[in-house]
Amino acid sequence: MKTYDLDRFKGITVAMYSCYDEKGEVSKEAAKKLARHYANIGVNGLYVGGSSGEGMLQNVEERKQTLEAVMEEVGQEMTIIAHVGAPSTRDSVELSKHAEQVGAHAISAVPSIYYRLSPQSVEHHWQQMIDSTSLPFIIYHIPQTTGFQLSKALLTKMAAQDKVIGVKISAESTFELQQFKAAGGDDFLVFNGPDEQYLAGRSIGADGGIGGTYGVMPELFMKIEQCYVEGKAEEARKWQFIVNDLIAELLSFPSLYGACKEILKLRGLNTGEARLPFLPVPESEMGRLEAINEKMMAYINQAQV
Numbered sequence: 001m002k003t004y005d006l007d008r009f010k011g012i013t014v015a016m017y018s019c020y021d022e023k024g025e026v027s028k029e030a031a032k033k034l035a036r037h038y039a040n041i042g043v044n045g046l047y048v049g050g051s052s053g054e055g056m057l058q059n060v061e062e063r064k065q066t067l068e069a070v071m072e073e074v075g076q077e078m079t080i081i082a083h084v085g086a087p088s089t090r091d092s093v094e095l096s097k098h099a100e101q102v103g104a105h106a107i108s109a110v111p112s113i114y115y116r117l118s119p120q121s122v123e124h125h126w127q128q129m130i131d132s133t134s135l136p137f138i139i140y141h142i143p144q145t146t147g148f149q150l151s152k153a154l155l156t157k158m159a160a161q162d163k164v165i166g167v168k169i170s171a172e173s174t175f176e177l178q179q180f181k182a183a184g185g186d187d188f189l190v191f192n193g194p195d196e197q198y199l200a201g202r203s204i205g206a207d208g209g210i211g212g213t214y215g216v217m218p219e220l221f222m223k224i225e226q227c228y229v230e231g232k233a234e235e236a237r238k239w240q241f242i243v244n245d246l247i248a249e250l251l252s253f254p255s256l257y258g259a260c261k262e263i264l265k266l267r268g269l270n271t272g273e274a275r276l277p278f279l280p281v282p283e284s285e286m287g288r289l290e291a292i293n294e295k296m297m298a299y300i301n302q303a304q305v
């Protein structure tokens, strides 16, 4: 059995978006405001500095500032997972130690990106982070962006360590998710990655989810979760279908994060523009985005979680 409290990681974890000022610099103020917004809604946790958080587009200092802002604002109320993965092991370890210093509840990392790496290199990369703190570690498996195919053998080996408490799986195969859950065992957490498959992932063994579109509609994922837990299959499916139509629309913009951040702006939460190369919403598409936001807000009001 793991010696860490696993229950605190279950449920809905919002992959937080980047927060910048009008000059494109990291804004602690905007990050605090956004984190507070999620705490007020009753979201369980935040995943900071991951894909949606543009961690890979920020330098080490910017990533530290963002995490500090989140910890200062909601560190006592929410479960905070710090994504510390960076291309170099050196930066990743520095970010891991920082995450522990500021009180994050877990660290998490993708494999190193850009270079094609052997499984031994990826294992060593992760192990350096794991050994640098006393925090639990969550593997972030997202092969479509990193190019690294995590094998069941490496997953099983990693999961045998007390500190390795789970894996976030963004690959679209629910079969793989189930196989990883089985390999990790009952006290190993599996987080659903593809938001479009939250219900499917949950049904086949995921303990919760970490998602990039949760940030604009956490209430709807909380609703699916609630229906799932209460055994209301039909209703859960209804809400997943609603969510999926909304996601399909969000994915039709030049960048998903640009669209999501613009939606937050429409609601009075200004987190700045997504950082390039992520494109903002073109002026000509603003009307369409506003219509999506209105539709989303109507569903959020209807969901009433």
Ligand SMILES: CC(=O)N[C@H](C=O)[C@@H](O)[C@H](O)[C@H](O)CO
Pocket (backbone or CB within 6 Å): 051, 142, 144, 169, 170, 192, 193, 194, 195, 196, 210, 211, 212, 213, 247
């Ligand atoms: C590939 C990718 O970035 N996946 C994210 C994390 O797992 C998801 O949360 C997606 O952003 C979401 O499912 C929309 O496609």
Ligand SMILES: CC(=O)C(=O)O
Pocket (backbone or CB within 6 Å): 015, 047, 049, 050, 051, 052, 053, 168, 193, 210, 211, 212
């Ligand atoms: C989805 C997720 O985990 C991320 O955006 O980092």
